[in-house]
Amino acid sequence: MDQATSNPLLSAPELSPLEQEVLDEYERLAENMKKLASVLDTMANQPTTQILDGLRELERKTSLVFTLLKASVYSIVLQQEIEFGGDQHQHHDEDSGQS
Numbered sequence: 001m002d003q004a005t006s007n008p009l010l011s012a013p014e015l016s017p018l019e020q021e022v023l024d025e026y027e028r029l030a031e032n033m034k035k036l037a038s039v040l041d042t043m044a045n046q047p048t049t050q051i052l053d054g055l056r057e058l059e060r061k062t063s064l065v066f067t068l069l070k071a072s073v074y075s076i077v078l079q080q081e082i083e084f085g086g087d088q089h090q091h092h093d094e095d096s097g098q099s
Contacts, residue, residue, distance in 0.1 A: 015023070043051070
């Protein structure tokens with residue numbers, strides 16, 4: 001028994017060929033989504049060593065990138081403080097000398 005005979009909507013004579021094609025595509029999509037859900041359920045219930053190792057490696061790399069980003073931002077802020085801090089200190093000395 002095919003699905004068209006089990007579901008009257010899928011073989012209704014009043015459907016245009018385009019409507020029938022769209023319904024067929026939705027049916028294939030629904031089947032693929034069921035397969036995907038099954039695979040994801042299996043993976044979630046039985047995580048493999050390979051997945052866990054991959055996640056650990058990703059965590060290490062992410063941590064390294066975050067550390068390098070923080071160091072870069074700190075370096076830029078420190079450099080700007082040195083550049084602008086010297087200018088502000090110089091202007092402050094000039095302002096206090098004129099008062």
